[in-house]
Amino acid sequence: MLLIRIIILSITLLCSTKLIAMPVQDYLPTGSQFNSEISLPSNSLGFEIGQRHVRHDQLKNYFYQLAKDSERVSITSMGKTAQQREQLLVTISSAKNLANLSNILNDRDILSQKPSVKANQKTSLKKRQLDKQMAGNAPLVIWLGYSVHGDEISGANAAMIVAYYLAANTDEKMAELLANTVIVLEPSINPDGMDRFVNWVSTYRNSTDNSDTNHIEHHQDWVTGRTNHFWFDLNRDWLLLSQQESQHRLKYFHQYQPHVVGDFHEMGHNSSYFFQPGIQSRTHPLTPKRNVELTTTLATFHAAALDKQKRLYYSEENFDDFYYGKGSTYPDINGSIGILFEQASARGMQQETINGLLTLEFSIKNHVTTSLSTINGAWKNREQLKQYRSDFYQQSDKLAKKENFSGYLLHESKDHFRLNALLSKLAQHKINAYPLNADFEFKDKKYQKNNSYYIPLAQPQFRLIQALFNQQTDFKDNTFYDVSGWTMPLAMNIESTQINRTRGLKIANQAWTKPAEFSQNSKSSSAYGYIFEWHHFLAPKLLNNLLANNIKARVATKTFTSVINGKNKNFRTGSIVIPAGIQQNPDWQATLLAASNSTGIKLDSISTGLTMKGVDIGSSSLKPISKAKTLLLGGSGMSQYEAGEVRFYLDETLNIPLSIIDHAQLSRVDLSSYTHIILVDGNYQHVTEHTAKQLKKWVEQGGVIIGQKRAARWLAKQEILQARFVSKDQINQLFDNEGLSYQDKEGLASRKRIAGAIFQVELDISHPLAYGYQQTLLPMFRNSNLIMEHPKQPFVTLAQYTPAPLLSGYTDKNLVNRLAHNAAIIAHNVGKGRVIATTEVLAFRGYWHGSAKLLANSLFFSKAFSASYK
Structure with a gap:
């Protein structure tokens, strides 16, 4: 009898300290039947989801296995992170739709076209009319993005369960849904941050589960898994596009042009569960009211699904929909319905909270539940969502005509790198900017054709143009979860001017495209030295390259004028001079030319140290520059x-x-x-x-x-x-x-x-x-x-x-x-x-x-x- 009691006590203690892992079916709605030939996540991982934290390579392997097993699943490699982890895009639909996916996406795409600006309105209108005609027959597109913050890991785990459910479910209703819907999953938006977090938790997780909030498992060191390789918050980069993960993703986002986007996060452990609409007064005024209405409609599906499981949640507090650089707000300015989901975080396997014991499994299940409620709600409201997207772009020309100006002129005469960087971002956002074919005068200022671009308001991305260029300083609600000002020309220090007349404005037929590689500099065997000007954004990169290769350089602290190709040229302070006579590196010219061409910076060759005006090249006003450590x-x-x-x-x-x-x-x-x-x-x-x-x-x-x-x-x-x-x-x-x-x-x-x-x-x-x-x-x-x-x-x-x-x-x-x-x-x-x-x-x-x-x-x-x- 004593032995039996000891055994029972041991089992009780074991159950109280070790959580029983949930099989994948326990995360999913009851009553569904599944194809036994489709691999379960545990078959690939070697453990049940929620039993331990999944590394990115394990997540990746499962999705490739799922695509191998199911004709409903297709994998796209969007690119690689700085640490060479693959960014996956998983498309789930019927086999017929996947076979015809390129045509489906082409038929609904009104943003990637770059027509002649002269025919722009006519062409875009025709395209949008076609889009409206096809809206009823075209598939619904739903995009679900998980764990943009790498330490908000329940989303990445939920993605595997959602994918299995869609791929293996044999119900007739699922077959009907997938025949008319394209579902896109981004299982891990931040692979590098994800693995940084998983390595931390795996290192400090005890053999016995520990829910103590003070345990080191729940408190990451500097830096955390929230950020990517460069310690950037990728959930602030949709609009800014400074990080390669964002650039890779945006290309496909604009190909799919989803009707609904789910953005899955985690928050403090003592919270419950949040889904939008959030505080409606904190929605950006460029977001249509219909967007908020549809978000509110979809919220009823999330509430019903969580009510069924008796889960705590809230929906109209905290957060906001103002800054368009986030995963739940960028869709709002692109004809989609973006929805933020926030789950209380265990930041490990389990943690004590004011709501009781919070486990990783509990967090995962909530995100699975709202992923499926998003799909269900979107499916039930598909006609309204399709009509909304069509109307969103149909309204662009009408809204543009209501403005008291026709577009923006961008101008930068000295630094083409910064100008092209801005134009590149606009192009990635599907905004057309047209080069000037002739100089243009406006309000007593001349805009030179080689340095100026025109952005007409009358194009499909009208609202996004306004979002990027707007300089609003007065707001209905002054509480902001994130930044309230991000005007891109100001950030890039590029002159931007609203113009209210286009008479005399002559622009190219085709929008800006990335310029060809620069390779204009050539060697001059008789050169007394070379000069490059400091106004170029990459001038510090070129200078550092030279100093690292032991090429001696001087900075002009006073102005001077030298003869360049038979003409006088004025050089401002900050100009960098590389005198030939003091160089000790025998390959200095070859290094200089290669480095300057790679940065796109023009070199001026001088034949004498005697200047026409100002200080001479040997003056002490040209100060030596040392390499910085x-x-x-x-x-x-x-x-x-x-x-x-x-x-x-x-x-x-x-x-x-x-x-x-x-x-x-x-x-x-x-x-x-x-x-x-x-x-x-x-x-x-x-x-x-x-x-x-x-x-x-x-x-x-x-x-x-x-x-x-x-x-x-x-x-x-x-x-x-x-x-x-x-x-x-x-x-x-x-x-x-x-x-x-x-x-x-x-x-x-x-x-x-x-x-x-x-x-x-x-x-x-x-x-x-x-x-x-x-x-x-x-x-x-x-x-x-x-x-x-x-x-x-x-x-x-x-x-x-x-x-x-x-x-x-x-x-x-x-x-x-x-x-x-x-x-x-x-x-x-x-x-x-x-x-x-x-x-x-x-x-x-x-x-x-x-x-x-x-x-x-x-x-x-x-x-x-x-x-x-x-």
């Missing part, structure tokens, strides 16, 4: 996003090596081998007093330290930076609290923060750190209310806010007024070294080309200026 401080408390932005710009874009060192290890590092240290936004309370003293000594001995946002304020506290910051109390004093009730609390908090807006600064373009900039006014991005007061000391302010600085997005007028005239960037000497500080985000989300170059200038020209702070 740069350290980026990382670790717990530091913003992985801003660190990723710096890393992406310097390492990936400019190929400048960047050493990333955890601040906890810094005391063991010999800093004397580094020329620059970059500190991004973060909580610097983690940095020890010893490390702070070490940094200060290093700067005083000749190092250059660059601080962004809270890092700048920390440098001031360490008396490295001479600057004063507006305190939290001073910010609070800007706002009147009288007469407010408790319900006003959230609104007041939103007024005190800057979620993300665009401001204008005045740049001192005579300063070496501003070399390459042609105009004094520069748009900059800000997402904090940290304000740096304008120093009284002359020559230390590189950029300051204009009197009315807000350009795009929401910021309370009290904060706008407090920002006006204050400093955005300051720089000064510290002993033999330099400190450079900013309250802005210089390389925001990888697309903010306008101010990113200030970061490169800080590496190469930090010793070209001297500004003492007395």
Whole structure:
């Protein structure tokens, strides 16, 4: 009897500590029959879904097996991530539809056409009329995207179950649905982040399940699996397209042009389950009201499915549908219905919550349930969804005619890289931009044909054009979950002008396409030297390449005029001179030509060191440039996003090596081998007093330290930076609290923060750190209310806010007024070294080309200026 009791007790303890894994059928609706020849996920994985975390290679293998087993499943490789993991697109439909998929997609595509602009309206109208005629017979298209944040893993697991259900279900209703529907799954939107998270959880998972919220399994190190290889949030990149995963995906998104898009996420463990419509007042005004109505209709299907299982959920709180760069909002500006789903996260296998024990299996099942309710709801409302998509594009011409201008002119005369980068993004969004065939005058300004492009409003992507170019600053609801200003021409620092007349405007028949490779530079055996100008966005990349190959270069700190091909040419400060006589690398010319051609930068060959005007080539005003060896401080408390932005710009874009060192290890590092240290936004309370003293000594001995946002304020506290910051109390004093009730609390908090807006600064373009900039006014991005007061000391302010600085997005007028005239960037000497500080985000989300170059200038020209702070 005692032995029996011991056995029973052992079994009870085992059951209380080890969760029983659920077979795939337990995640699915009851009553369905399945084809036994279709592989179960467990057949491929070797374990049940939810029993352990699935790696991306295991997920990939299952989907390829499923495609092999089922004629309903087709796999497309969209591309590879930076870490060479495959981005999968899984299309599920009837065998007949899959065999005819290319024709199905071509018949419904009205965006990929690039007709002659002269025939654009007629052609697009005809195409849209055809689209409307075929809407009734064309298949419904549903796109389900999972785990864009790699550590929100329940989505990727749910994708395998949903795919199995659609591929193996033998019910007649399923056959009918798939005969008339194309379902697209993106099982893991962020493969690199997914595996980073799975490796963490697998490393720290105990043999016995542990639901303790403090267990290390639930708390990832720096950086987390949320981000991709470059530490970018891919759920903010649909509009910006800085990351290759987004570029790969968008190509197929516009091929399929789905009617409904499901975007599956996780949130805090003490939450329940969320699905949209969310807070309707926080929907972008460009999104049609019908979109919200249809989202609300589909919400009833999610509610019914979760009600059946007695699951907790909510639907009209939190989040918003304003920023169009997210997976649930980009579809809204492209004729689709985008829906956000958020599941409380176990961030491991299981975790104690206010709602009881939350397990991975529970989370997976919720996402499976709402995936199927999305399909069911879309199927039941298919005619309305098809009509909505057709109407969305049919309305484009009518909406364009209501505007008081006809389109936008883009102009950039110096840096074709930035201009082409913007045009490339527009093309990926299926927006047509037409080159000018002749110079055009508008409001007393001439737009040169070789540097200008026209974007007519009257094209199918009318709403998206407005979303990218709009500079709205006044909003019905001022609470934002994400940024409120993202105007792309401002981010790229490209001149954009609304024009209200097209008389005299002569444009090419065909829209912009990617230009041919540049290879214009050639060797000159008699060259005294070469010069290239600094206004090109990739000039820092070329310079770094030269310095890495021991090619000596000089930067002009004063202007000069030289004879180039028999004509006088003026060279501005910042021009880079490579004198032949001081080179020691025997292959320097070949290296220079290859590097300049690869970056698309034109070289000017000079035959003499004697200039026509200004300083000569041998002048001490042409200062030597040294190779930068740069350290980026990382670790717990530091913003992985801003660190990723710096890393992406310097390492990936400019190929400048960047050493990333955890601040906890810094005391063991010999800093004397580094020329620059970059500190991004973060909580610097983690940095020890010893490390702070070490940094200060290093700067005083000749190092250059660059601080962004809270890092700048920390440098001031360490008396490295001479600057004063507006305190939290001073910010609070800007706002009147009288007469407010408790319900006003959230609104007041939103007024005190800057979620993300665009401001204008005045740049001192005579300063070496501003070399390459042609105009004094520069748009900059800000997402904090940290304000740096304008120093009284002359020559230390590189950029300051204009009197009315807000350009795009929401910021309370009290904060706008407090920002006006204050400093955005300051720089000064510290002993033999330099400190450079900013309250802005210089390389925001990888697309903010306008101010990113200030970061490169800080590496190469930090010793070209001297500004003492007395």
